[in-house]
Amino acid sequence: MSIYKPIKAKIDRVIDETPTIKTFVLIPEKPIEFTTGQFVEITVPGVGEAPFTPSSSPFVKDKLDVTIMKVGTVTEKLHEMKEGDVVGIRGPYGKGYPLDKMYGKEVLILGGGVGMAPLRSFLLTVLETPDKFKRIVLCYGARTPQDIVYKEQFEKEWMQNKYLEVFRSVDRKDETWKETEGVVTVLLDKFKMDYDNAVAVVCGPPIMMKFGTLKLLELGFKPENIYLSMEKNMSCGLGKCGHCALGRYFVCKDGPVFSYDMIMDIPEIWE
Amino acid sequence: MAKVFHVKSDAWKAGVKALLRTYAVYGPIESTFGIKYSLLDEDNVDKLVYLGARIYPSIKFFLYPVQEDVVKEIQPKETILMGVKGCDLRAVATLDSVFLDPDFIDDYYKLRRDNTIIISEDCFKPLDVCFCSCLGDTPFPEKGFDLNLSYLEDKILIEVGTERGQKVLDEMDIELNEADATQIAERDELRKRVAETILESNKKFKFPEDIYNLLKNNYESEVWKQHAETCVSCFACTNVCPSCHCFLLQELKDFAKARVWDSCQSVGYARVAGGANPRKHLFERFRNRYYCKFVYRVERFGLRACVGCGRCIEACHGKIDMREVLTDLAK
Numbered sequence: 385m386s387i388y389k390p391i392k393a394k395i396d397r398v399i400d401e402t403p404t405i406k407t408f409v410l411i412p413e414k415p416i417e418f419t420t421g422q423f424v425e426i427t428v429p430g431v432g433e434a435p436f437t438p439s440s441s442p443f444v445k446d447k448l449d450v451t452i453m454k455v456g457t458v459t460e461k462l463h464e465m466k467e468g469d470v471v472g473i474r475g476p477y478g479k480g481y482p483l484d485k486m487y488g489k490e491v492l493i494l495g496g497g498v499g500m501a502p503l504r505s506f507l508l509t510v511l512e513t514p515d516k517f518k519r520i521v522l523c524y525g526a527r528t529p530q531d532i533v534y535k536e537q538f539e540k541e542w543m544q545n546k547y548l549e550v551f552r553s554v555d556r557k558d559e560t561w562k563e564t565e566g567v568v569t570v571l572l573d574k575f576k577m578d579y580d581n582a583v584a585v586v587c588g589p590p591i592m593m594k595f596g597t598l599k600l601l602e603l604g605f606k607p608e609n610i611y612l613s614m615e616k617n618m619s620c621g622l623g624k625c626g627h628c629a630l631g632r633y634f635v636c637k638d639g640p641v642f643s644y645d646m647i648m649d650i651p652e653i654w655e
Numbered sequence: 656m657a658k659v660f661h662v663k664s665d666a667w668k669a670g671v672k673a674l675l676r677t678y679a680v681y682g683p684i685e686s687t688f689g690i691k692y693s694l695l696d697e698d699n700v701d702k703l704v705y706l707g708a709r710i711y712p713s714i715k716f717f718l719y720p721v722q723e724d725v726v727k728e729i730q731p732k733e734t735i736l737m738g739v740k741g742c743d744l745r746a747v748a749t750l751d752s753v754f755l756d757p758d759f760i761d762d763y764y765k766l767r768r769d770n771t772i773i774i775s776e777d778c779f780k781p782l783d784v785c786f787c788s789c790l791g792d793t794p795f796p797e798k799g800f801d802l803n804l805s806y807l808e809d810k811i812l813i814e815v816g817t818e819r820g821q822k823v824l825d826e827m828d829i830e831l832n833e834a835d836a837t838q839i840a841e842r843d844e845l846r847k848r849v850a851e852t853i854l855e856s857n858k859k860f861k862f863p864e865d866i867y868n869l870l871k872n873n874y875e876s877e878v879w880k881q882h883a884e885t886c887v888s889c890f891a892c893t894n895v896c897p898s899c900h901c902f903l904l905q906e907l908k909d910f911a912k913a914r915v916w917d918s919c920q921s922v923g924y925a926r927v928a929g930g931a932n933p934r935k936h937l938f939e940r941f942r943n944r945y946y947c948k949f950v951y952r953v954e955r956f957g958l959r960a961c962v963g964c965g966r967c968i969e970a971c972h973g974k975i976d977m978r979e980v981l982t983d984l985a986k
Contacts, residue, residue, distance in 0.1 A: 387759050388725045388904060388912050432906050434928065456928035472910045590931045617927050619904055622759040625917070626901030627924060629947070630933075632954035637758065651874065652933035 390472030421480025427472030441508035496588025514547035525568025579604030607645035670827030682737035707780030713897035746897030784965025862981035885973030890918035892967035
């Protein structure tokens with residue numbers, strides 16, 4: 385069996401999140417068991433393949449969600465696809481979030497834009513056993529209120545969940561917005577944590593990852609307690625094609641989740 | 656101590672002919688267009704040359720084709736490669752570390768690798784661009800061969816590297832005599848002289864053997880920008896390099912895929928869909944090739960991925976010489 389060969393997956397449902405982001409609910413012909421933070425490669429037949437981290441809970445076995453922003457050739461084609469269409473899928477690849485290192489601690493989830501996708505999977509995972517964590521805080525930022533993903537889940541589930549503290553911001557507010565305006569890092573001034581021992585899980589656009597990390601360090605988070613989902617050009621997913629090389633690492637094999645201390649000396653991380 | 660035999664050159668040639676019945680044998684032959692790697696047959700086997708230097712293309716082309724469908728089944732014929740030099744054997748080890756990584760074995764590479772018998776040779780006529788000795792490597796094969804040949808004046812010494820090599824040797828049905836200490840000493844003396852020749856011809860280049868640390872301390876050096884000025888991003892260096900392994904997974908019909916060689920010298924190589932690109936500038940991509948070979952792959956796989964074969968120097972349209980780059984970094 386070729387390591388490069390995908391299996392088929394049927395698109396069960398397409399959910400419009402924002403004008404440029406959709407969530408696809410996929411049913412692979414065989415269940416793909418992943419741990420939260422691992423990624424899969426999705427093939428659009430005849431067009432190309434791209435890496436995505438599932439945005440659903442790993443406890444759901446037969447289905448798998450991927451939340452995809454329209455940014456390139458493959459994602460544009462994916463956005464044209466409908467329920468019943470078939471894509472290819474292979475994986476899971478890489479190392480996910482090390483949950484065992486987070487038990488008993490305060491956990492901060494810091495997301496921006498479509499970067500909420502892997503974080504939703506993480507959030508749903510920790511909410512399965514919230515007692516194992518001392519505290520769970522979710523900070524999420526989007527450009528405008530229209531750009532917020534998982535709106536319904538945010539408002540009907542997460543913001544009502546007693547185990548979860550939710551803070552949201554938008555870069556530019558409109559008349560409907562009653563929450564914070566500003567970049568996502570301003571949310572971090574709204575509360576205090578046990579910074580010495582807390583862990584942070586960060587995902588978003590490169591610029592947000594950079595300033596988010598710098599802010600966390602400034603607050604007192606330890607580099608080894610900041611987990612970043614690195615977005616690189618993971619093409620084969622197998623540590624062979626070379627595209628996602630980040631210094632001595634292959635993001636596809638050694639990541640995509642890295643603690644900041646692992647990569648802080650590599651010059652190319654924020655681009 | 657490995658077994659070493661000696662045979663007469665003529666007897667060896669007759670033996671090679673015998674192998675053509677069972678194997679696809681590739682070797683360097685004299686042709687109208689100069690010396691090139693060819694599939695040997697009854698007609699051209701007499702033109703087999705003992706070049707003494709490494710040849711183009713590298714062994715990579717055999718084990719890892721430029722483009723290969725990696726979903727369909729393949730059954731490569733059992734192949735013998737002749738004329739392989741020490742540099743290419745070291746390159747194979749670096750390719751193995753990637754494609755035979757036990758976490759994910761690339762069956763296409765593995766099948767070709769398993770089906771390939773390597774008859775290597777001592778390098779005794781190094782080219783001007785060769786610099787393996789400057790890296791602390793040897794111009795003769797140390798490991799990774801099934802059989803290794805050392806050409807002395809009127810005879811060939813054959814070192815058996817593997818059982819498979821011994822089997823091939825048996826199939827050649829030639830009279831073998833174990834080499835004596837004098838013959839081995841003669842071979843070792845020649846090997847030493849070749850290594851010295853390489854150091855001598857590279858005298859004007861001054862860089863330490865420990866390039867890992869040289870690079871580690873020079874990431875921000877202006878040298879990268881200076882030497883990148885004549886780079887035209889043609890990817891010749893990465894294509895001819897026997898240890899460059901990067902590829903693109905190309906989408907074919909019906910969920911089939913091909914892996915096609917790619918190059919870190921391409922502007923879009925590391926770019927992600929959102930547009931972020933860690934190596935936007937040419938000098939950054941230029942520098943990356945050096946770091947990949949001398950730093951990243953050492954840290955990742957424990958093997959330096961430059962073998963000093965100098966093919967990139969020969970191939971470069973911009974007349975960029977890795978040895979000059981390293982010399983300037985060491986200044």
